[in-house]
Amino acid sequence: MREESWQIQIFKKSLKKKEKLKLLEKNLTISPTDIILDLGCAQGILSYFLRQKGGFWVSTDEDFENLKSTQSLVEKNLVQHGPGLLPFRSRSFDLVVCLDYLEHVQNDDLCLEEIQTVLKKEGRLILVTPRSGKFIVLHKLRKVLGLKPEFYGHKREGYSLKEIKRKLNKAHLRPVKHRTYARFFSESLELILNLLYIKFLSPKRKEMLRDGHIRPSSWLEFDAQRKPYRLYSLIYPLVWLFSRLDLFLFFARGYSLAVWAQAE
Numbered sequence: 001m002r003e004e005s006w007q008i009q010i011f012k013k014s015l016k017k018k019e020k021l022k023l024l025e026k027n028l029t030i031s032p033t034d035i036i037l038d039l040g041c042a043q044g045i046l047s048y049f050l051r052q053k054g055g056f057w058v059s060t061d062e063d064f065e066n067l068k069s070t071q072s073l074v075e076k077n078l079v080q081h082g083p084g085l086l087p088f089r090s091r092s093f094d095l096v097v098c099l100d101y102l103e104h105v106q107n108d109d110l111c112l113e114e115i116q117t118v119l120k121k122e123g124r125l126i127l128v129t130p131r132s133g134k135f136i137v138l139h140k141l142r143k144v145l146g147l148k149p150e151f152y153g154h155k156r157e158g159y160s161l162k163e164i165k166r167k168l169n170k171a172h173l174r175p176v177k178h179r180t181y182a183r184f185f186s187e188s189l190e191l192i193l194n195l196l197y198i199k200f201l202s203p204k205r206k207e208m209l210r211d212g213h214i215r216p217s218s219w220l221e222f223d224a225q226r227k228p229y230r231l232y233s234l235i236y237p238l239v240w241l242f243s244r245l246d247l248f249l250f251f252a253r254g255y256s257l258a259v260w261a262q263a264e
């Protein structure tokens with residue numbers, strides 16, 4: 001029996017990624033003729049599931065290593081791009097999906113302008129980013145624990161809803177609706193797992209990937225962590241149960257922000 005890809009194995013034990021995918025699938029309608037840009041695909045975990053919704057997908061990333069990992073899942077329509085202009089014609093895409101990418105780029109205003117350029121008139125954007133603000137406790141704790149932004153590949157902590165709406169409007173992308181996800185308990189667990197990986201498991205690298213190094217980024221790295229992964233798999237039911245405490249925080253906003261917008 002063929003072993004599941006390492007990305008899918010990670011996904012099955014990732015609280016936050018599963019919550020993100022559930023939110024996207026619930027709010028994502030794709031027609032068979034839609035042409036979609038998956039901007040910042042990382043290791044291709046969400047690309048794999050979203051492509052099953054139909055349409056013609058193109059997945060991009062700045063890191064060639066990420067594209068190699070994505071290729072093992074989606075096989076085709078992969079493009080490497082630089083940190084500036086996107087290598088596509090104007091008005092090429094019906095939809096751009098930009099998941100946890102904007103906070104990683106140096107010039108986020110240029111990135112949004114490029115998204116607007118490659119979108120067709122009234123084309124759609126789905127943007128997901130960490131939510132920032134003065135009173136977000138776990139972001140402050142992250143700093144206390146020594147989890148520097150570069151470990152995550154972040155150029156900035158994230159965005160408030162007000163800030164991201166301002167940037168979208170500046171780029172002529174009209175915000176339509178928004179949602180948050182990953183409340184306190186899920187985000188706390190994510191922080192603990194990131195801390196353990198960075199401090200004890202992550203191999204030393206001369207250069208960081210675009211999306212940091214808070215989890216295995218290749219099959220070789222995943223294979224080297226088989227024992228910790230098996231241990232985590234054993235306690236995962238308890239981890240999942242703890243995360244369900246978020247249900248009691250139905251009144252609270254999550255630590256991640258998803259915004260739907262439309263090109264003008």
